[in-house]
Amino acid sequence: MFCVKNARLHPRTIWHFTSYGVLPIRCYRRPGVPPDNTPPWKKIDFNFSKGVQGIKKHFGLLKKEMFERFEGPQGRPMREIMLEQTRVVWEFRNQESLEQWVVSSDEEMGGKSKIYLRLSRNNQTALLYGNMCTEVPKDGETRYSGYCTLRSKQLLGAFNVKTHHDWSNFNTLYLRIRGDGRPWMMNIATETYFQHQKNDMYNYFLYTRGGPYWQDVKIPFSKFFLTSRGRIQDDQHPLWLDKINTLGFTLGDKADGPFHLEIDCIGVCNDRAHTEEFAYEKYKKNP
Known part of the structure; x- marks a missing residue:
């Protein structure tokens, strides 16, 4: 097995072309950090x-x-499932609800952005805050920097078998948030069938208006578009709602300075007024 973690950050370290095909070399490693040659059995x-x-x-x-x-x-x-119109997937009322999420930033690759997640003062909402810094690490390899992300953890069942969110009865993502005016990117990762699709993700934009008032945001699933390693794909298809792995928020507006986003709850709903199946043209190759 080989690892392609963070391949988009430094793809030259991943593949080596030979007459026998494509051979994996090693994973991305932060410049200046020595390789970890510890045997796997010692890490158990x-x-x-x-x-x-x-x-x-x-x-x-x-x-x-x-x-x-x-x-x-x-x-x-089954009756309750069929008649269900709304479902609250994540609420932030205690510390256990925060443990279902993971934060990360460009600090992992030598950047200086910071991001934190904690409960608000009244312990009724989640507060995502930090500082964005677009300064590029001086390692001679990294060319871009400046991002912060919040991502839900993968659902696991008995014996760590991967399970999924099934939102096939709904057509809209609902969020109750309060931001500072910065734009965010919503990310939804679904289960894939092939190894080369592991970087596929569905994205759409989340605009916060700032101020003291809460926003009730509805984003139809038909608006999410397919990307791979941050690049929009020509061959688009609707989001697969029956096997949702994770949902995330990404900030990368290249504006240095502090940021904050307060989240009350995240859910899904069935909006009867929305009948669109997919918002983008699905091009056919060689029709």
């Missing part, structure tokens, strides 16, 4: 108590999943 934490706790946890999840199948999808009655 052999802990008996943690192993017992893990067995109890995963067998408990397996039991829950088995009984939920008798009740209906996601452990809910």
Whole structure:
């Protein structure tokens, strides 16, 4: 197996062309950092108590999943699922809700941007804040810098089997936010079938108006367009709503300075007034 993590940052370190094909060399490594040659078996934490706790946890999840199948999808009655018009997917009311998310910035590749996530003063909303810095690291390799992201974690079932969000009964993403006027990019990652599609993502824009008032934002799923490694693809197709892996926010407006985004909740809804299936032309090759 080979790793292509952060391949867009330094693609020359990923592939080597030979007469036998394309061979993987190594992953992206921050310039100036020595390679980690530690054997994989030394990185394993052999802990008996943690192993017992893990067995109890995963067998408990397996039991829950088995009984939920008798009740209906996601452990809910079929009638309730069919009549459902709205669903709150994420609420931020305690510290556990924040643990479902991951923050990252260009600091991982030597940049100076900072991003943090915490509960607000009343412990009823999530506050995403930090400082954007577009200064390029002086390593002789990195050419661009200045981004901050917030991304939900992948859902995992019993024994860490990957599971997905099923939003096929809905057509609109709903957010209740309060920002500072900066534009954000919404990112939705879906399950892919082939290895070369692992960088595919669906994006759309989120504009905040600033000020003390909350915004109720509705973004139809038909507006999301397909990108790969940050580039919009010519061959577009609608978002697959039955296998949603993660949802994220990205800030990269190249404006240095502090930023903040307060999030009350994130959900999905079925807007009967919206009948559009896909907002973009789907070109056919050699029609």
